[in-house]
Amino acid sequence: MLKIENLHARVEGKDILKGLSLTVNPGEMHAIMGPNGAGKSTLGNVLSGREGYEVTAGSVTFEGRDLLALEPEERAAAGVFLAFQYPVEIPGVNNTYFLRAALNAQRKKRGEAELDSMQFLKLVREKLKIMQISDELLHRAVNEGFSGGEKKRNEIFQMAVLEPKLAILDETDSGLDIDALKQVAQGVNALRSPDRAFLVITHYQRLLDYIEPDFVHVLSDGRIVESGDKTLALKLEEHGYAWVAERDPALASEARA
Amino acid sequence: MSQSPAPVPFVDGLRAAADLRLPGSGHAWLDAARRENLDAFIAAGLPDTRAEAWKYTALRALSQRRFAWGDHTATSRAIDPKILTLPGVDGPRLVFVNGVFRADLSRLDTLPAGLTLQPLSQVLEQDPEPLRFALSRHYREASDAFARLNAALAGDGVVLRVAAGARIGKPVHLCFVGASADGDLAWHARNVIELGEGAELDLVEHHLSNAPQKHLATLVSDIVLQDRAKLQHMVLQHASEDSTLIRHGSLHMGAKSHAALHVLELGGGLVRHDVHAELRGDEARLDTRGVFVLRGRQHVDTQLAIRHQALNTASESIWRGVADERARGVFRGAIVVAQGADGSDASLSNKNLLLSSQAEIDTKPELEIYADEVKAAHGATVGQLDERALFYLRSRGLPHAEARALLTTAFCRAVFASLPNETLREHFSSALLAHLP
Numbered sequence: 001m002l003k004i005e006n007l008h009a010r011v012e013g014k015d016i017l018k019g020l021s022l023t024v025n026p027g028e029m030h031a032i033m034g035p036n037g038a039g040k041s042t043l044g045n046v047l048s049g050r051e052g053y054e055v056t057a058g059s060v061t062f063e064g065r066d067l068l069a070l071e072p073e074e075r076a077a078a079g080v081f082l083a084f085q086y087p088v089e090i091p092g093v094n095n096t097y098f099l100r101a102a103l104n105a106q107r108k109k110r111g112e113a114e115l116d117s118m119q120f121l122k123l124v125r126e127k128l129k130i131m132q133i134s135d136e137l138l139h140r141a142v143n144e145g146f147s148g149g150e151k152k153r154n155e156i157f158q159m160a161v162l163e164p165k166l167a168i169l170d171e172t173d174s175g176l177d178i179d180a181l182k183q184v185a186q187g188v189n190a191l192r193s194p195d196r197a198f199l200v201i202t203h204y205q206r207l208l209d210y211i212e213p214d215f216v217h218v219l220s221d222g223r224i225v226e227s228g229d230k231t232l233a234l235k236l237e238e239h240g241y242a243w244v245a246e247r248d249p250a251l252a253s254e255a256r257a
Numbered sequence: 258m259s260q261s262p263a264p265v266p267f268v269d270g271l272r273a274a275a276d277l278r279l280p281g282s283g284h285a286w287l288d289a290a291r292r293e294n295l296d297a298f299i300a301a302g303l304p305d306t307r308a309e310a311w312k313y314t315a316l317r318a319l320s321q322r323r324f325a326w327g328d329h330t331a332t333s334r335a336i337d338p339k340i341l342t343l344p345g346v347d348g349p350r351l352v353f354v355n356g357v358f359r360a361d362l363s364r365l366d367t368l369p370a371g372l373t374l375q376p377l378s379q380v381l382e383q384d385p386e387p388l389r390f391a392l393s394r395h396y397r398e399a400s401d402a403f404a405r406l407n408a409a410l411a412g413d414g415v416v417l418r419v420a421a422g423a424r425i426g427k428p429v430h431l432c433f434v435g436a437s438a439d440g441d442l443a444w445h446a447r448n449v450i451e452l453g454e455g456a457e458l459d460l461v462e463h464h465l466s467n468a469p470q471k472h473l474a475t476l477v478s479d480i481v482l483q484d485r486a487k488l489q490h491m492v493l494q495h496a497s498e499d500s501t502l503i504r505h506g507s508l509h510m511g512a513k514s515h516a517a518l519h520v521l522e523l524g525g526g527l528v529r530h531d532v533h534a535e536l537r538g539d540e541a542r543l544d545t546r547g548v549f550v551l552r553g554r555q556h557v558d559t560q561l562a563i564r565h566q567a568l569n570t571a572s573e574s575i576w577r578g579v580a581d582e583r584a585r586g587v588f589r590g591a592i593v594v595a596q597g598a599d600g601s602d603a604s605l606s607n608k609n610l611l612l613s614s615q616a617e618i619d620t621k622p623e624l625e626i627y628a629d630e631v632k633a634a635h636g637a638t639v640g641q642l643d644e645r646a647l648f649y650l651r652s653r654g655l656p657h658a659e660a661r662a663l664l665t666t667a668f669c670r671a672v673f674a675s676l677p678n679e680t681l682r683e684h685f686s687s688a689l690l691a692h693l694p
Contacts, residue, residue, distance in 0.1 A: 076654035092667025
């Protein structure tokens with residue numbers, strides 16, 4: 001489904017990703033872990049098409065298409081969703097109106113019939129149950145005045161409505177208390193399906209207590225330096241990221257330099 | 258030795274206008290007032306950008322044009338009545354085509370009790386005496402050039418009175434249409450509006466045009482609110498981009514009167530809108546809201562002048578400007594809290610959005626306070642769309658243009674949130690959206 005090969009990317013003239021390769025198949029849950037500054041968020045931003053990220057080498061294909069050649073809205077219509085680390089507050093734009101416009105724009109692009117307001121409302125009601133979001137949030141402006149937890153739950157709620165093929169969660173767990181974390185995890189788990197893949201970017205292992213990954217990758221200095229199953233996350237939790245650096249002679253020597 | 262100025266086609270073409278026969282001609286005081294204003298205009302000409310009030314709006318191109326002064330066949334120009342309708346506006350209607358009253362398009366048959374609504378041309382032919390005070394006015398400032406021109410040449414317009422205590426349930430619709438003419442055309446309308454004590458009125462002022470020729474239109478409105486009167490004044494300006502539209506409104510407010518003004522400026526090539534409000538009675542309250550959304554080479558200049566002259570008066574002004582492509586917007590909001598207007602409350606917010614690097618908006622809020630215990634706040638900004646918000650919307654699938662339009666509409670929303678006519682509010686909103694490139 002997603003194939004990242006030897007991806008190099010820079011931000012403001014600084015090389016951040018330095019040869020990242022990763023393959024994600026339908027139904028899989030991948031966790032990307034790593035210390036601050038490893039390039040985790042850059043990966044999410046490059047995949048979703050944010051401006052200011054320059055890909056200098058490598059390729060990303062999504063279902064056989066060159067993902068990097070697509071505009072952000074085309075990526076969305078193709079089925080890529082990014083849950084933002086910092087969801088943006090948009091005063092004056094109603095949450096429900098926005099979501100319906102987004103869904104219909106995607107459906108239009110895919111040649112599917114647009115949903116009228118009754119059909120959309122029915123879909124929203126269904127998805128609200130999954131996310132335990134109060135419908136009061138739907139009547140407010142997008143993320144405006146939402147608490148940190150509400151913003152993150154709203155991201156997952158949007159994901160539930162938009163039903164992407166590949167969902168990228170960029171540090172969705174950051175800043176959440178344990179109850180909010182559980183709700184977010186519950187929402188993600190409810191959306192797991194054999195044809196949907198997840199890329200969960202996180203600094204901490206604790207989200208993975210509730211979302212069980214099939215694969216865990218350690219990102220360090222712009223590359224994946226270690227991959228394994230969920231037990232890798234536990235090792236990281238126990239030993240810290242220094243443990244990975246020690247196991248990688250190249251990184252260790254860089255760290256000493 | 259005085260230097261003789263270079264000939265200005267606009268002004269030269271006017272000398273012949275002195276011989277025009279206008280409604281009301283023959284009444285000595287009216288003839289004199291018209292002639293004095295015309296002479297004053299011809300002597301001073303059009304203001305240039307050295308005049309503070311015209312600093313950002315150059316009239317050079319206009320001064321080089323020649324216009325026909327009035328459309329003699331305005332009463333027979335074909336107008337599709339469908340273009341006049343506005344959702345949520347189904348009360349009495351007064352329609353002017355190229356500045357001339359059109360009975361056939363108007364709706365005056367069943368006026369509610371307490372409402373007097375007549376075209377100025379009719380009043381002038383019958384008995385102009387009650388309008389003597391309003392129509393003898395002299396505009397002393399050279400920057401009021403267009404008001405002088407209007408005073409000299411306007412033969413039609415709206416005369417509206419609401420009797421004391423009368424509440425007019427349905428909105429009154431004033432429609433000013435620029436219609437295709439035989440050539441470039443100038444026309445004028447003069448409106449005299451008065452709400453008696455405790456009277457209430459909703460007024461919709463609607464400007465539209467479909468003329469391929471250059472039009473110059475001037476509108477001068479005097480609005481008087483007696484004590485405790487309430488006015489909702491809504492303006493939708495959707496003229497063609499070949500129009501030059503100059504509007505000048507004076508508002509005199511008595512004690513405990515309340516006026517709310519909502520303005521949506523979408524059309525016009527060159528538009529100037531002056532609002533001069535005087536809060537003369539204690540506890541008068543004025544709310545002004547407005548937005549212009551410009552594209553192409555449109556130029557829209559809004560000048561707000563609010564004077565608090567009595568105790569505990571309040572004004573709140575919220576204005577937004579959006580300019581795309583090579584458009585230019587100007588906003589000046591001048592609020593004066595005069596000596597003795599103690600306990601007054603004045604606020605002004607003007608925010609502007611540039612959608613292109615070639616667009617320009619100049620804003621100038623001014624606040625002068627000469628009274629005690631005054632609450633006052635003002636602020637003005639010019640900025641661009643929030644790139645993070647734009648990306649957020651696009652990442653959910655909204656195409657770039659749609660995301661941009663959604664954010665722009667949201668930016669303008671504060672202006673119409675307080676518009677009580679919900680149907681009209683939605684219409685304003687969709688008209689705005691449709692105008693975005």
